[in-house]
Amino acid sequence: MYMNKTIKELHEDLISGKVTSDELVKESISKSHEVQDKCNAFVTILDDQKGGKVTDNLLSGIPYGVKDNYSTKGILSTGSSNTLKDYVPFFDATAITKLYEAGAIPVNKTAMDEFGMGGTGTTCHTGTVLNPWDLSRMCAGSSAGSAAAVASGVYPYALGSDTGDSIRKPAAFCGIVGYKPTYGMISRYGLFPFASSLDHCGVLTRSVEDAAIVVDTMKGIDKKDMTSWDSSNIKLYDNLTSDVLGKKLFYIKEIVDKNNYKNLPKETIEHLDNFMKTIELVKSLGMEVEEVSINQDLLNAISSVYVVISCAEATSNMSNLTGFIFGPRGEGKNYIEQMKDHRTKGFSSLIKRRFVIGSYVLQIVNQERYFKNAQRARRMIVDTMKELFKKYDGLILPVGTGPAKKLENDEMVTDDELTVLDEHLQIGNFGGFPSITIPNGFVDNLPVGINITGNCYDDQNILNIAYALESKMNYKNQIAKEVK
Numbered sequence: 496m497y498m499n500k501t502i503k504e505l506h507e508d509l510i511s512g513k514v515t516s517d518e519l520v521k522e523s524i525s526k527s528h529e530v531q532d533k534c535n536a537f538v539t540i541l542d543d544q545k546g547g548k549v550t551d552n553l554l555s556g557i558p559y560g561v562k563d564n565y566s567t568k569g570i571l572s573t574g575s576s577n578t579l580k581d582y583v584p585f586f587d588a589t590a591i592t593k594l595y596e597a598g599a600i601p602v603n604k605t606a607m608d609e610f611g612m613g614g615t616g617t618t619c620h621t622g623t624v625l626n627p628w629d630l631s632r633m634c635a636g637s638s639a640g641s642a643a644a645v646a647s648g649v650y651p652y653a654l655g656s657d658t659g660d661s662i663r664k665p666a667a668f669c670g671i672v673g674y675k676p677t678y679g680m681i682s683r684y685g686l687f688p689f690a691s692s693l694d695h696c697g698v699l700t701r702s703v704e705d706a707a708i709v710v711d712t713m714k715g716i717d718k719k720d721m722t723s724w725d726s727s728n729i730k731l732y733d734n735l736t737s738d739v740l741g742k743k744l745f746y747i748k749e750i751v752d753k754n755n756y757k758n759l760p761k762e763t764i765e766h767l768d769n770f771m772k773t774i775e776l777v778k779s780l781g782m783e784v785e786e787v788s789i790n791q792d793l794l795n796a797i798s799s800v801y802v803v804i805s806c807a808e809a810t811s812n813m814s815n816l817t818g819f820i821f822g823p824r825g826e827g828k829n830y831i832e833q834m835k836d837h838r839t840k841g842f843s844s845l846i847k848r849r850f851v852i853g854s855y856v857l858q859i860v861n862q863e864r865y866f867k868n869a870q871r872a873r874r875m876i877v878d879t880m881k882e883l884f885k886k887y888d889g890l891i892l893p894v895g896t897g898p899a900k901k902l903e904n905d906e907m908v909t910d911d912e913l914t915v916l917d918e919h920l921q922i923g924n925f926g927g928f929p930s931i932t933i934p935n936g937f938v939d940n941l942p943v944g945i946n947i948t949g950n951c952y953d954d955q956n957i958l959n960i961a962y963a964l965e966s967k968m969n970y971k972n973q974i975a976k977e978v979k
């Protein structure tokens with residue numbers, strides 16, 4: 496059994512000849528089938544994949560997983576949507592090209608909420624992804640399959656994308672690490688666009704160190720993505736250190752203070768208590784942590800701002816899904832009917848709802864009131880954070896309202912007053928801020944997460960803080976154990 500190991504351990508085993516890349520790929524594929532049977536985590540498993548050359552690159556010869564919204568040349572890439580159920584791209588996303596150049600071996604394409612829209616892992620065209628810790632619960636989404644696979648020990652890492660929290664929340668629910676670097680640090684070329692101003696590439700791993708290694712490989716300026724930037728001076732893995740003495744963090748009172756809520760479920764109380772306990776641990780590492788109060792109206796605006804902007808951008812981005820250029824051709828007497836048929840049959844109801852919202856807020860008569868106001872509120876939220884990042888190295892907050900939710904019944908719908916607690920990670924997308932989730936123990940025997948977000952380009956700082964904290968806790972390299 497190798498696939499439970501870290502990237503560095505695997506690299507050493509490959510170099511010393513203890514195991515071959517072929518053997519690693521075989522193990523990873525057989526583990527993929529096991530996890531497929533249990534969790535329904537994949538759209539495609541690359542059964543014929545072979546091992547590769549082992550070089551001094553840490554990722555060479557090691558298997559990994561790819562979220563199904565990354566274009567992979569010659570490999571089915573569906574975005575977990577019926578509209579692209581047969582789509583095989585003729586080019587690789589830049590992130591994939593970079594991983595090939597490093598000698599990394601993709602072994603499967605992971606299931607996701609359709610086109611990244613959703614936070615449950617229940618809207619994939621191949622069915623719901625189940626949480627490996629408890630099969631009656633969700634993984635969260637949208638990078639559900641990637642989270643389930645990494646947590647199950649299919650490979651040390653899988654790619655994810657994050658528009659609202661889609662890497663960082665499933666990571667929390669599956670007891671692993673999820674890292675979304677600063678906006679544009681990894682080229683988005685070849686990533687199916689959802690909401691371009693919020694979309695980030697990133698990775699799910701079982702340790703901060705592995706996240707640093709993978710992002711070092713995926714990042715870089717790319718002339719095919721004009722929002723990418725030159726990060727060649729950033730070497731996350733080389734500069735990882737747990738020396739965080741004197742770093743200053745803050746948390747937002749309104750989000751973590753139990754007295755700010757009327758009806759807290761038991762697991763949320765435990766989750767918040769658990770968070771406060773970890774704050775003491777953070778302090779014991781020589782960091783300062785302060786409580787900061789932020790205008791409640793501004794916080795309450797987060798989720799509406801996200802809905803308006805993400806739906807508007809998605810509606811525009813996905814207008815090319817007509818069934819003419821990609822996907823199965825719709826039926827009908829003329830192109831309008833054919834397009835309508837393709838979109839009616841292809842999209843899940845969740846996406847259709849979002850297109851309705853997006854079209855509405857973009858209508859000339861509504862633009863000022865909804866879309867432009869959302870942009871203004873986004874600016875206010877980002878400015879508030881940037882001001883705080885002048886004084887603090889990072890923002891630390893609990894992820895979500897507790898552990899993974901049950902799949903049946905209405906638990907998926909969060910109580911209104913818990914929305915901010917559930918959705919605050921969207922702040923990281925509004926500002927393009929680097930943001931990392933690491934495991935923070937258990938509530939009801941299920942994993943919960945803690946998140947650190949910092950200022951743009953300050954990835955090293957937040958990674959080091961996460962690295963230091965991780966080293967003081969016992970959840971590094973955690974593999975899911977089915978508890979129920």
Ligand code: GLN
Nearest residue numbers: 611613614658659660661
């Ligand atoms: N849950 C959010 C949504 O439904 C996040 C999605 C994402 O980050 N891709 O849109």
